[in-house]
Amino acid sequence: MTRSEELFNRAVKRIPGGVNSPVRAYGAIGEAPRFIDHADGCYIYDADGNRYIDYIDSWGPMILGHNFPEIREAVLKACEKGLSFGCATEVEVEMAEFICEHLPHVEMVRMVNSGTEAVMSAVRAARGFTGKSKIIKFAGCYHGHSDALLVSAGSGVMTSGIPDSAGVPAGCTQDTMTAVYNDLDSVKTLMEQAKDQVAAVIVEPVAANMGVVLPDEGFLQGLRDLCDKNNALLIFDEVITGFRLAFGGAAEYFGVKPDMVTYGKIIGAGMPVGAYGGRKEIMEMVSPSGPVYQAGTLSGNPVAMAAGLTQLKYLYAHPEVYTGLEKKGTLLYEGMKDLAEKAGLICHLNHISSLGSIFFTGEKVCDYTSAKTSDTKAFANYFLSMLKGGIHLAPSQFEAMFLSDAHSEDVIHETLKVFSEVLEKGNLY
Ligand code: PMP
Numbered sequence: 169m170t171r172s173e174e175l176f177n178r179a180v181k182r183i184p185g186g187v188n189s190p191v192r193a194y195g196a197i198g199e200a201p202r203f204i205d206h207a208d209g210c211y212i213y214d215a216d217g218n219r220y221i222d223y224i225d226s227w228g229p230m231i232l233g234h235n236f237p238e239i240r241e242a243v244l245k246a247c248e249k250g251l252s253f254g255c256a257t258e259v260e261v262e263m264a265e266f267i268c269e270h271l272p273h274v275e276m277v278r279m280v281n282s283g284t285e286a287v288m289s290a291v292r293a294a295r296g297f298t299g300k301s302k303i304i305k306f307a308g309c310y311h312g313h314s315d316a317l318l319v320s321a322g323s324g325v326m327t328s329g330i331p332d333s334a335g336v337p338a339g340c341t342q343d344t345m346t347a348v349y350n351d352l353d354s355v356k357t358l359m360e361q362a363k364d365q366v367a368a369v370i371v372e373p374v375a376a377n378m379g380v381v382l383p384d385e386g387f388l389q390g391l392r393d394l395c396d397k398n399n400a401l402l403i404f405d406e407v408i409t410g411f412r413l414a415f416g417g418a419a420e421y422f423g424v425k426p427d428m429v430t431y432g433k434i435i436g437a438g439m440p441v442g443a444y445g446g447r448k449e450i451m452e453m454v455s456p457s458g459p460v461y462q463a464g465t466l467s468g469n470p471v472a473m474a475a476g477l478t479q480l481k482y483l484y485a486h487p488e489v490y491t492g493l494e495k496k497g498t499l500l501y502e503g504m505k506d507l508a509e510k511a512g513l514i515c516h517l518n519h520i521s522s523l524g525s526i527f528f529t530g531e532k533v534c535d536y537t538s539a540k541t542s543d544t545k546a547f548a549n550y551f552l553s554m555l556k557g558g559i560h561l562a563p564s565q566f567e568a569m570f571l572s573d574a575h576s577e578d579v580i581h582e583t584l585k586v587f588s589e590v591l592e593k594g595n596l597y
Pocket residue numbers: 227281282283284285287310311312313372376377405406407408432433442
C-alpha cells in the first residue's frame with residue numbers, strides 16, 4: 169500500500185470523502201488522491217516521494233511557482249511579528265492602495281478569506297446598492313459555495329432558482345437566474361422577465377469551472393451594454409483570471425470595465441485570501457461606512473497580506489511574466505492540439521494564456537451544454553496515464569490547467585512528450 173493510500177484510508181474515517189474540498193477527490197478516477205508533502209517551482213512531491221510537474225498550482229495562486237523565495241521570506245518575516253491581531257494594520261492599507269492604484273476599475277477594495285466570501289459579499293453589496301434582488305449567473309460558472317450561487321441549473325436551459333446542492337432551501341435561490349454562457353439573448357430574455365429587478369449579472373469572464381471556456385468576441389461587452397441598459401451592475405468573478413490573464417485580469421485583457429470585481433487565492437499567493445472591490449459609491453455601501461453588513465475576524469490577516477502583496481508587487485514589476493505565460497501557453501496547448509490531431513484523437517482544446525482544457529468531444533465547447541458532451545471516462549484514462557507519466561493535473565474534466573512562470577520551456581516539452589506517449593498507447597476512449 170502506498171503512503172497516499174494509507175493516508176486516504178485514515179482520512180475517509182474522519183473527513184467527509186477524505187478531503188477538505190471535493191475538487192481534490194479522485195472520484196471517477198478510482199484511486200486514492202495523491203497526498204502532497206511539499207512543492208517547489210513547477211514540481212510537486214507526494215507522500216511517497218514521487219515528483220510530478222504540477223499543473224494545479226494550488227488552483228491558481230502559484231503563478232510564480234511553488235515556494236517562491238521572496239514570498240516565503242515575506243511570510244517568515246511577518247510571522248515574527250505575530251500571526252493575527254484582529255486589528256487594523258499598515259500592510260492592509262498598502263495592499264488596498266496597491267490594488268486601487270494599478271487597477272482602474274477598483275476604486276475601493278475589501279479583503280476577505282476566500283473566493284466564496286468575496287462573491288457572496290459582492291452580491292450583497294450589489295443588492296444593497298441597487299435596492300434590487302435578482303442576480304443573473306451563467307450555467308457552468310462557479311462562484312463559490314454560498315447558498316444563492318449554488319445554482320448552475322445543470323443544463324443549458326434557462327431556468328430560475330433550482331439549487332444544485334442538498335441543504336440549500338429553494339428560498340435562497342429564488343432570486344438567482346441562470347443564463348447560457350456566450351448567449352446574450354438568454355441574458356436579454358431574463359432581464360425582460362425580471363422587469364427591472366436585476367441587481368447584477370455575475371460572470372467568470374473566462375469560464376474555468378466547466379473546463380476552460382472562452383467568451384466569444386463581444387460577449388463581455390454585450391453584458392456591459394445589457395447591464396447599462398437595465399441599471400444592473402456587472403460583476404466579473406476574477407478568482408481565476410485576476411492577476412493571471414494580465415495584471416488587470418480579464419477586465420484589462422478584454423478591455424471591458426465591470427462595476428465590481430471579485431478576487432481569490434491569487435491575492436494571497438497561497439494563503440487564504442479573497443477580495444472584492446469596484447466603484448467607490450458601491451463599496452461605500454459596505455459596513456462600517458454603509459448599511460451592507462460584512463465582516464471577518466481574520467480578514468486582511470497580516471501574514472496573508474505580506475505574502476499576497478509581495479506577489480502582486482513582483483507581478484507588477486515583471487510584466488514579462490505575462491508575456492512569458494502567453495508564449496508558454498501557446499507552446500503547451502497548441503503543442504497538445506497538434507499531437508492530438510496527428511494521433512487522430514477526437515478532442516477539443518480551449519486555451520487562453522496560461523489556462524487551458526482538453527475536452528474529449530468532437531464538439532466545439534462554448535458553454536455548459538457543449539462542455540458536458542466530453543467523455544469523462546476518456547478524461548479519467550487520460551488523467552491517470554498522465555499522472556503515471558509524472559504530470560499532475562486536476563482530477564476532473566471540468567477544471568483548468570494552470571501554467572506558472574516556473575514552468576520552463578523544457579518542462580513543457582517534457583509534458584508534451586508524456587502526452588504523445590499517452591496518445592501512442594491509445595485506448596483513451
Ligand atoms: N469563483 C471562482 C471563479 C472560482 O473558481 C472559485 C474557486 N476556484 C471561487 C469563486 C470560490 O473560491 P474559494 O474556493 O476560495 O472559496
